[in-house]
Amino acid sequence: MSDFSGLSLKGKTAIVTGASRGIGAGIAILFAKRGANVVVNYVSEGSKERAQKASVSNLDEIPRLVDAARQASTIPNLGFHSAAQGLEANLVDTTPEFYTTHFDCNVRGPIFLTKAVEPHLPKGGRIVFISSAGARLGVAGQTVYAATKAADEALVRVWAKELGQSHGITVNCVNPGPVATDQWFQSDEQFLKDMQPLIESTPAAPRVGEVDDIAPLVAFLCSEDARWTTGACLSANGGLYN
Numbered sequence: 001m002s003d004f005s006g007l008s009l010k011g012k013t014a015i016v017t018g019a020s021r022g023i024g025a026g027i028a029i030l031f032a033k034r035g036a037n038v039v040v041n042y043v044s045e046g047s048k049e050r051a052q053k054a055s056v057s058n059l060d061e062i063p064r065l066v067d068a069a070r071q072a073s074t075i076p077n078l079g080f081h082s083a084a085q086g087l088e089a090n091l092v093d094t095t096p097e098f099y100t101t102h103f104d105c106n107v108r109g110p111i112f113l114t115k116a117v118e119p120h121l122p123k124g125g126r127i128v129f130i131s132s133a134g135a136r137l138g139v140a141g142q143t144v145y146a147a148t149k150a151a152d153e154a155l156v157r158v159w160a161k162e163l164g165q166s167h168g169i170t171v172n173c174v175n176p177g178p179v180a181t182d183q184w185f186q187s188d189e190q191f192l193k194d195m196q197p198l199i200e201s202t203p204a205a206p207r208v209g210e211v212d213d214i215a216p217l218v219a220f221l222c223s224e225d226a227r228w229t230t231g232a233c234l235s236a237n238g239g240l241y242n
């Protein structure tokens, strides 16, 4: 029977992308409180004070994250993909540039960061993505964003197999609905208005999520107690979608 000591992250080292703000920042702080070393990054000038610069969209900058993790500890144990571009655009307004910006950050970045970190991840390592309820709900205005998140969920299922028995690594994601962060508040007024009925129908409570609603679930997935959970997408959306 577990005594929940497995929830400690003491001695682990995590690479948390998108940790300068929002959900990633909440995760990085909670990981640190549970005893982990945390490597974070930023791309926006406004986040410079809070993190170390390394865009996951730029493949040349990925080794810097891995090197930083290896300096913090010889072994990074946890990889957490929170960095994302999350703008809305209807199909008719979607441009190749918009597509590339989102896919480079949300899909290509995690693929090549995971590839770079995989040789250093020991047995018991953990990889967690932040997906989105939008990957499955079908929200108007999310042609590209929803496709990137569905791609991330596919990576979780594939890597659970590729990195499972052979590497002893679990790979999972959580899928928030609307969360009160910059990404949510930068949405245009009409989108926020259109989402209001969905928010009010959220089974757990008629409100948007908070970072604190999401972070503990991610910390659990990174703990020893979550060793039997892999290839999964856990609801972090108050029951909007499972």
Ligand SMILES: NC(=O)c1ccc[n+]([C@@H]2O[C@H](COP(=O)([O-])OP(=O)(O)OC[C@H]3O[C@@H](n4cnc5c(N)ncnc54)[C@H](OP(=O)(O)O)[C@@H]3O)[C@@H](O)[C@H]2O)c1
Residues within 6 Å of the ligand: 017, 018, 019, 020, 021, 022, 023, 024, 041, 042, 043, 044, 045, 047, 054, 055, 056, 057, 058, 081, 082, 083, 084, 085, 086, 105, 130, 131, 132, 133, 175, 176, 177, 178, 179, 180, 181, 182, 183, 184
């Ligand atoms: N908020 C929501 O309603 C919601 C709902 C469902 C899922 N999600 C998902 O949750 C995750 C976190 O979102 P959030 O709401 O916390 O977003 P946020 O507050 O807008 O923060 C985005 C983070 O991603 C980083 N980032 C952006 N492009 C990057 C790049 N190319 N390389 C490295 N880092 C980059 C940003 O760094 P800078 O500070 O340097 O810009 C920032 O730390 C995302 O995967 C998002 O899709 C969010």
